[in-house]
Amino acid sequence: MTDPSDIRKGLAGVVVDYTAISKVNPETNSLLYRGYPVQELAANCTFEQVAYLLWNGELPSDEELAAFEQSERSQRALDPAVKRVIDELPVTAHPMDVLRTAVSVVGALDPSWDDASPAGNLAKSVTLLAKIPAMVAYDQRRRRGQELVEPDASLGFSANFLKMTFGSVPSDVVVDAFDVSMILYAEHSFNASTFTARVVTSTLADLYSAVVAAIGALKGPLHGGANEAVMHIFDEIGSADRAEAWLDEALAGKRKIMGFGHRVYKNGDSRVPTMKAALDTLIEEYDRQDLLDLYTALDDAMQARKNIKPNLDYPSGPAYHLMGFDTEMFTPLFVAARITGWTAHIMEQLASNALIRPLSEYNGPDERHLTA
Ligand SMILES: CC(=O)SCCNC(=O)CCNC(=O)[C@H](O)C(C)(C)COP(=O)(O)OP(=O)(O)OC[C@H]1O[C@@H](n2cnc3c(N)ncnc32)[C@H](O)[C@@H]1OP(=O)(O)O
Numbered sequence: 001m002t003d004p005s006d007i008r009k010g011l012a013g014v015v016v017d018y019t020a021i022s023k024v025n026p027e028t029n030s031l032l033y034r035g036y037p038v039q040e041l042a043a044n045c046t047f048e049q050v051a052y053l054l055w056n057g058e059l060p061s062d063e064e065l066a067a068f069e070q071s072e073r074s075q076r077a078l079d080p081a082v083k084r085v086i087d088e089l090p091v092t093a094h095p096m097d098v099l100r101t102a103v104s105v106v107g108a109l110d111p112s113w114d115d116a117s118p119a120g121n122l123a124k125s126v127t128l129l130a131k132i133p134a135m136v137a138y139d140q141r142r143r144r145g146q147e148l149v150e151p152d153a154s155l156g157f158s159a160n161f162l163k164m165t166f167g168s169v170p171s172d173v174v175v176d177a178f179d180v181s182m183i184l185y186a187e188h189s190f191n192a193s194t195f196t197a198r199v200v201t202s203t204l205a206d207l208y209s210a211v212v213a214a215i216g217a218l219k220g221p222l223h224g225g226a227n228e229a230v231m232h233i234f235d236e237i238g239s240a241d242r243a244e245a246w247l248d249e250a251l252a253g254k255r256k257i258m259g260f261g262h263r264v265y266k267n268g269d270s271r272v273p274t275m276k277a278a279l280d281t282l283i284e285e286y287d288r289q290d291l292l293d294l295y296t297a298l299d300d301a302m303q304a305r306k307n308i309k310p311n312l313d314y315p316s317g318p319a320y321h322l323m324g325f326d327t328e329m330f331t332p333l334f335v336a337a338r339i340t341g342w343t344a345h346i347m348e349q350l351a352s353n354a355l356i357r358p359l360s361e362y363n364g365p366d367e368r369h370l371t372a
């Protein structure tokens with residue numbers, strides 16, 4: 001019989017493996033990607049450079065970056081078969097379900113799906129990085145009765161993503177804020193969706209299967225789904241003056257307040273100051289002090305009542321709203337960034353694999369038998 005105190009529900013506090021990809025340090029409230037503080041990367045690098053870093057362990061030289069960008073830009077078009085499958089799905093389907101399905105189709109169409117060599121998996125990772133924006137952008141457009149926008153190979157990842165969604169490239173402020181959000185969402189050690197991808201990979205299933213499973217794990221509101229849930233909360237509250245009363249009622253009803261709290265950080269999420277700064281630029285760009293007031297009022301009330309700090313989803317939800325994304329598209333945007341971290345972990349898992357299979361303590365009925 002296992003001592004109940006040895007059973008770690010939710011694997012809380014359990015270290016299950018090594019990783020060289022990122023370091024989340026709640027004591028210093030810091031996050032390193034391959035050794036570099038994420039704030040420094042967000043201030044100085046593009047999302048493409050960060051993707052390269054996560055996959056290859058080092059930032060690219062100018063030549064390496066040019067070759068990488070060329071590869072990514074050449075694969076951005078939405079495959080006609082993927083488009084047909086998306087078109088078959090109702091516009092009432094959740095965009096995460098549409099994206100999960102579309103990624104699965106890419107996997108089923110890839111004749112090299114079972115090439116799990118490092119080069120094979122890296123090539124698939126770049127393909128998914130390039131193709132996911134087309135799926136997300138087209139899904140938002142079709143919901144609005146708009147036609148597909150073809151990719152623009154003269155643009156970087158974020159500017160192209162926004163153009164494919166909205167039909168034109170927005171201001172530098174918007175493109176920069178979007179790129180920063182992609183960098184901040186790219187990677188976060190053994191979070192639930194990344195661990196899911198590693199579990200699937202540990203069975204030697206292919207990269208696409210692991211990514212599809214990770215998308216499923218990210219959808220939940222306790223994980224990536226929180227960014228859209230934040231916006232639903234803002235809609236429910238309406239204005240800053242109602243935040244305190246709303247929060248008291250929500251807490252009295254034992255509701256979890258989306259966008260607050262974290263399994264690892266207990267004194268604040270390392271990424272929030274950088275994303276909040278990006279949100280501030282958007283508030284100014286769109287002249288939406290009312291939204292900032294609501295953001296601040298709910299945060300202040302939460303600190304006064306529970307002292308539970310916001311996580312990355314809290315500033316990114318309203319940021320994506322200001323950029324013009326439909327609320328249900330926010331978690332697919334998280335996927336577009338996290339595909340880099342997931343696939344880096346898939347490759348790391350394979351390089352030193354052990355089947356992930358923990359134990360459980362049985363607490364069902366004692367042994368019994370069918371009576372004749
Ligand atoms: C990018 C990301 O995925 S970040 C996470 C995004 N998720 C969210 O924003 C959802 C809201 N937050 C939560 O549900 C939680 O904070 C989680 C799931 C993220 C972390 O949960 P855990 O590490 O398991 O913390 P746990 O649930 O044990 O919380 C500890 C206490 O704080 C409370 N708490 C934690 N977060 C919240 C919250 N957002 N609202 C209200 N209470 C909260 C819990 O109710 C619990 O109280 P209790 O001890 O009285 O029961």
Ligand SMILES: O=C([O-])CC(=O)C(=O)O
Pocket residue numbers: 185187188190191192223262263264311312
């Ligand atoms: O680390 C976690 O548990 C969740 C999170 O913040 C992320 O995946 O970015």
